[in-house]
Amino acid sequence: MKDHLVLVPGIDGTGKLFYRQIPGLERDYHVTTTSHRDTARTMDDLIADLHDTIVRVSGKGRPVTLVGESFGGALTLSYAIAHPEQVERLVILNSFAHFGSQARLWLGYHLLRATPWGMMRLLRQLNARRMHSPQTEREEIQRFHELMRSSTREGYLSRLRILRDYDVRLHLPSIAAPVLYLAGDRDTLVPSVEQAQLMSELTPGGSMRILEGHGHSCLIAPDLDLSAILDDWRADRSLLEDGTKRADR
Numbered sequence: 001m002k003d004h005l006v007l008v009p010g011i012d013g014t015g016k017l018f019y020r021q022i023p024g025l026e027r028d029y030h031v032t033t034t035s036h037r038d039t040a041r042t043m044d045d046l047i048a049d050l051h052d053t054i055v056r057v058s059g060k061g062r063p064v065t066l067v068g069e070s071f072g073g074a075l076t077l078s079y080a081i082a083h084p085e086q087v088e089r090l091v092i093l094n095s096f097a098h099f100g101s102q103a104r105l106w107l108g109y110h111l112l113r114a115t116p117w118g119m120m121r122l123l124r125q126l127n128a129r130r131m132h133s134p135q136t137e138r139e140e141i142q143r144f145h146e147l148m149r150s151s152t153r154e155g156y157l158s159r160l161r162i163l164r165d166y167d168v169r170l171h172l173p174s175i176a177a178p179v180l181y182l183a184g185d186r187d188t189l190v191p192s193v194e195q196a197q198l199m200s201e202l203t204p205g206g207s208m209r210i211l212e213g214h215g216h217s218c219l220i221a222p223d224l225d226l227s228a229i230l231d232d233w234r235a236d237r238s239l240l241e242d243g244t245k246r247a248d249r
Contacts, residue, residue: 005029010070016147024227038155063088090179096195098167109160133214133221172202184214
């Protein structure tokens with residue numbers, strides 16, 4: 001029987017942006033994508049929404065594998081702390097335990113409020129090469145931007161406000177599930193490598209992998225295969241657990 005895998009998107013709020021990874025993941029998992037409610041006021045609101053989805057898809061309360069990207073990684077970690085019984089394992093991509101620069105967060109919030117929403121598509125296109133992995137083709141980035149058209153100003157502002165109070169550093173040691181932290185070494189939006197190192201050290205079952213040559217929005221890059229990364233990680237953990245059992249005998 002296939003395990004359940006739930007994909008939790010970034011600040012754009014739509015699970016549609018996992019499109020390139022879903023076919024490979026569906027070979028081994030029952031895959032569910034989620035979206036963020038634009039009217040959520042707190043992280044607890046989003047945790048409750050995610051919990052409803054997980055209970056619905058997992059049946060009989062079976063724990064699931066959660067994959068969270070960027071803001072979705074923050075939500076995924078928060079969910080694992082609140083509902084450890086529902087979590088089999090976690091994969092956290094280009095995310096953070098807290099958002100270190102409150103000034104940058106404040107500036108981003110107010111710029112977004114002031115910018116005409118019709119200009120957002122142009123701004124995304126201008127920043128595309130900075131956000132995406134260098135090897136991602138132009139046509140793929142265009143498709144990515146088309147799928148982002150469902151994102152709303154209200155949703156972005158809601159999630160930026162939620163990040164003001166987000167900090168799970170003190171709670172990471174309580175996460176019992178295995179966690180793989182993935183970090184693109186060309187991420188210019190989030191200090192992903194630094195944050196992955198911090199989080200993997202604080203999480204008892206944490207490990208990290210640097211995605212060399214990848215930027216923040218790397219899931220549509222032609223050479224990134226999340227299914228293969230999960231396979232490698234699970235195989236490595238099986239070898240580690242077997243070795244631990246033999247040492248204990």
